[in-house]
Amino acid sequence: MNDLRLEQIWVYLSASPLLHLFATLLAFIVATVINRWAGGTPLLHPVIVTIALLIGFLLLTGTDYPTYFQGAQFLHFLLGPATVALAIPLYDHRERVRRMLWPILIGTISGVATAVVSAVGIAMALGANTETILSLAPKSVTSPIAMGIAEKLGGIPSLTAGLVLITGVVGCIVGPWIFRMTRITDPTVQGYSMGLAAHGFGTAYCFASIGAVAGAFSGLAMGLSGLITAFLLPPLVHLFGL
Amino acid sequence: MSLIIGMCILLGCQFLGEVISRALSLPVPGPVLGMLILLIGLLIRGSIPASLRTMGEGLLKYLTLLFVPAGVGLIQHFGLIRQELGILIATLLVSTSVTILVTSQILQRVARKGRAAGEREA
Numbered sequence: 001m002n003d004l005r006l007e008q009i010w011v012y013l014s015a016s017p018l019l020h021l022f023a024t025l026l027a028f029i030v031a032t033v034i035n036r037w038a039g040g041t042p043l044l045h046p047v048i049v050t051i052a053l054l055i056g057f058l059l060l061t062g063t064d065y066p067t068y069f070q071g072a073q074f075l076h077f078l079l080g081p082a083t084v085a086l087a088i089p090l091y092d093h094r095e096r097v098r099r100m101l102w103p104i105l106i107g108t109i110s111g112v113a114t115a116v117v118s119a120v121g122i123a124m125a126l127g128a129n130t131e132t133i134l135s136l137a138p139k140s141v142t143s144p145i146a147m148g149i150a151e152k153l154g155g156i157p158s159l160t161a162g163l164v165l166i167t168g169v170v171g172c173i174v175g176p177w178i179f180r181m182t183r184i185t186d187p188t189v190q191g192y193s194m195g196l197a198a199h200g201f202g203t204a205y206c207f208a209s210i211g212a213v214a215g216a217f218s219g220l221a222m223g224l225s226g227l228i229t230a231f232l233l234p235p236l237v238h239l240f241g242l
Numbered sequence: 243m244s245l246i247i248g249m250c251i252l253l254g255c256q257f258l259g260e261v262i263s264r265a266l267s268l269p270v271p272g273p274v275l276g277m278l279i280l281l282i283g284l285l286i287r288g289s290i291p292a293s294l295r296t297m298g299e300g301l302l303k304y305l306t307l308l309f310v311p312a313g314v315g316l317i318q319h320f321g322l323i324r325q326e327l328g329i330l331i332a333t334l335l336v337s338t339s340v341t342i343l344v345t346s347q348i349l350q351r352v353a354r355k356g357r358a359a360g361e362r363e364a
Contacts, residue, residue: 223277
């Protein structure tokens with residue numbers, strides 16, 4: 001009798017958006033706590049842990065993704081206005097951009113071109129299929145922009161979202177090591193490179209481990225490179241014949 | 243009320259961006275055009291409305307949470323990922339390293355040149 005009641009409640013909950021919206025927020029809180037315990041390491045970034053927890057939950061309960069997304073879509077929708085809101089930090093940094101217009105412009109365009117050409121080139125050389133390549137191309141850009149670009153190009157937006165997250169983790173691990181090897185000590189250069197190659201993860205890392213100046217430059221790089229990639233990537237990918 | 247006004251500004255810019263992107267069939271996502279429209283608007287206005295700052299910075303603070311739903315979508319691509327795991331790891335590792343290396347080297351050189359020129363002028 002009791003089991004039957006529980007089952008009825010589960011049937012109701014698993015079909016309503018409430019459960020999965022709640023589960024997403026709860027998993028995020030748990031992941032944030034876990035990350036704090038682990039000393040804030042980028043390997044256990046809250047987003048990665050949240051996604052792992054939720055995938056585990058869906059597999060355990062046998063829930064399919066469309067059902068989960070009915071609840072999670074309310075958060076997903078906010079990506080659009082959040083992308084628009086990236087104009088706010090860009091506006092805040094307008095003086096810095098004006099002062100260093102040329103270095104920033106040259107650095108951003110060559111950095112974006114390197115990110116796209118190396119990703120597409122390597123994946124093609126290793127024989128990846130077209131959908132994978134198109135999903136990889138915008139990997140250095142902050143997720144909301146990258147997913148928009150992947151969708152427009154014919155990649156798989158959710159695959160891109162995952163690849164973007166992993167790129168962020170990789171950037172935080174190899175970046176400091178590269179700066180040591182090549183003796184780059186200028187925090188503005190370090191910050192800008194991290195933000196360009198590893199978007200929000202790089203920015204968070206800069207604020208936490210290098211300093212406020214590096215963090216500000218990293219945030220600036222994230223916004224500008226997202227903007228430039230959105231315009232530059234379609235013709236660049238076209239060059240590869242995709 | 244202020245949050246509602248802030249949200250309206252963001253959604254309005256996104257809406258305009260989406261309409262322009264679709265009407266001209268541009269390859270640029272609507273929200274990116276929306277960001278550009280908002281930036282131009284702010285530059286013309288010369289300041290950020292308090293309502294917009296409250297809403298926008300609130301959203302940006304939790305930006306990482308917002309890509310969880312899409313990230314969970316990886317569950318649908320386990321087959322593809324298993325098949326191309328090596329390629330994906332190699333590409334991400336090499337491409338990200340090269341990008342950081344190239345960007346930092348170019349910035350270092352251009353910034354040094356710029357600074358030297360500035361000192362000569364002074």
